[in-house]
Amino acid sequence: MENSFGRILRDGVLAGLVAGAAAALVALLVVEPRIRAALRIEEARAHDGGGHAHSHEEMFGRVTQVIGGMVAAVVVAVALGALFAVVFARLRHLLPARTEFGRTMQLAVVGFFAWSLLPALKYPANPPGVGGTDTVTYRTVTYFSVILAGIVIVALAYLLRGYCLRRGWSSPVTVAVTALFVTLLSVLVLWAWPDNPDPVPGDVPAGLLWRFRLSSLAELATLWGVLGLGFGLLSERRVAATNGTRPVAAAS
Structure with a gap:
């Protein structure tokens, strides 16, 4: 109970x-x-x-x-x-x-990481x-798309961890491989997603x-x-x- x-x-x-x-x-x-x-x-x-x-x-x-x-x-x-x-x-x-x-x-x-850090690094x-009012919808969609990408990265990382453990890899090696995987996918997201369309005023x-x-x-x-x-x-x-x-x- x-x-x-x-x-x-x-x-x-x-x-x-x-x-x-x-x-x-x-x-x-x-x-x-x-x-x-x-x-x-x-x-x-x-x-x-x-x-x-x-x-x-x-x-x-x-x-x-x-x-x-x-x-x-x-x-x-x-x-x-x-x-x-x-x-x-x-x-x-x-x-x-x-x-x-x-x-x-x-x-x-x-x-x-998925909900705050990754989106904050990109946007x-x-x-x-x-920021202009005419780009609010666009910025909102792209921001939440990064959150979704972060959730996918985490899910894939857990699948990779399980695979490594089933292969008999040691815990330190599994952690290192998983961390490298998360880092590479995060960098890919930061590179592939479009930039913020609003310039910063001088x-x-x-x-x-x-x-x-x-x-x-x-x-x-x-x-x-x-x-x-x-x-x-x-x-x-x-x-x-x-x-x-x-x-x-x-x-x-």
Whole structure:
């Protein structure tokens, strides 16, 4: 009963809630200063061009936008936590680790790679003022196509790992071959996929651009890291309750 799917799903939702709160905090403290700097550049650009910058600002002030973004981050993280739990329940037996905590962290690393890192390497996040509205659909499709490619790479890597083990290869050799395979396919995706069609305006400093991109990636890393850590600890507690033993992560 303690190890039922319902309990696993609740653990995923709870871990997602904590991960969303952590990611929202990173967004507030790390990402938001970069956004404000980019907004000042965008406002100056509009004034120089004789336009009216942020005519909607009085109705949707920056504070409201920040709070809304933080709430959205938590909601998305909760949904991601539920999805994480479903995937874990279905693929748990395929994850090569001895403990539930190890399996969970492996899945979190895989999720971060396919869902966040690979897309960010090909299409890094841009601050406000970079990117046109006429290319939103195109950019969205290409971004999610990289995510799909990342999932395919992970699936093929697990198939390759199983093949190597069935051939009797040692664990270090199997890990090295699998890592090389993932690297080569990732490089192929980064090379083959089309570039971002939107140029970066000349008034956006390179330092601001890359600080924003790194900050955005740090927010995603926090989300996946806390999600994996939280779900892993809850999984160990769940298994310990089922077996009547102490959680591995808490044992001395």
